[in-house]
Amino acid sequence: MTPEVAAILGLSAVTLVLLLGAFFATTRQDRKPRKAEPPGDIPRQPAEVAPPPQPSAGHVGIDYPDPRTIKVGDTIDCQSVRTRVLGAMYLSWQGNQWTEYLLDDGTRRYQWLSIETRAGLNPGDPPHLEVLLWTPVPTQGMIPAKTTLSVEGVEFFPVDRGTAAFRGEGVTSMPERGLLDFADYRAADGRLLCFERLQGQPWSSSYAQPLPPGSIKIEKKG
Template sequence: MSTTAIVILLGLILVALVVLIVVLLRRRPSSPSRTPDSPAAPKDPFAPGDQVAGDPRTLKAGDMVEYLGVRYFVRGSVRLREGGFTWSEHLLDADTIEGTKVWISVEEDPDLEVVWWTEYDIGDMTPSERTLTVEGVEYRRDEHGTADYTSEGTTGVGVQGRVEYVDYEGPRGKYLSFEQYGGGPWEAGLGERVPSGSMTIYPGGGS
């Protein structure tokens, strides 16, 4: 065989190999495309889910609340509005010693704050002073205003109306609050901020 023929044959073999490689590469299944891992969405460390089990902003009559090992049913709610600011107060079914009422207040200013309230007999005390001492704790007046309210379920107040309030703040998450519904007598409660993770909310039927 001549040298020219050998060169032509080698060239044909080389072309055939190239074509075969191209065909094999096209038949090879393509590997799935990799997408970069999506970065975790930013999360508010003080979001309601980290403070309590359930969202206290959705509390309503019929829900159940477990706090410090005791379960309570929400009997009714008072929804309050002053200008563009709103908050809620919820009456619980279980009373403390001698029938004292128990409430939970829920507000965002701007962080979510849940406070546990017990009714307090103020006697002749009125919210006229800048500081008041109750049971050895000194409270300083923090807020004073008038809000419109509507009520749901059993609350002990009218369906709607206006309420004047005066809030005092004490040390270590303690509060004293006065409320006067429809120009009636002053009512007062002592409050303590609900610690993170100490409350569980069970939605009632129809939620």
């Protein structure tokens, strides 16, 4: 092998080594870990459920009529239904006082509307108005138990029980004065159920639907 050939072969070997080195360097560079990219189909987060609409804030008697001023003979708009107040019952029990109004919408469909001022839920909270619209429930012959009670497949738990004194005004189908036994229940979903009876009479029952105090419009008896 001549010196010229040996030199050419040596240069070729060096060139080959350099090329291989560049190739492997490029290959390693391509195999470097990349930042994780989000997958094509990203599961979207569920949209936040909007809270139920709340009645507009205001002051009773200033921003809306005070339902405690309802009188027998007035006409009220309750749930977009005009009803006339036929009578009222003023009840008291263990220092608590509330009023129940008998409503007539003109179709022989009678409902009771109860209004009571209750203490705040937590210490220091101001008192609030509780307005309930009662709808009769067919529970003939049923006696309110002191434990859980099942009505139309719903379990109700006892809340209050006692005997209230009352005074009637107008048309109520009740005596002018007397004693009324009652038993209040509440379901897990917040539904209210109440049994009432004049002492010695059969029990009657009703469901209660809470209403915002500002949802009632009052037309005073002319």
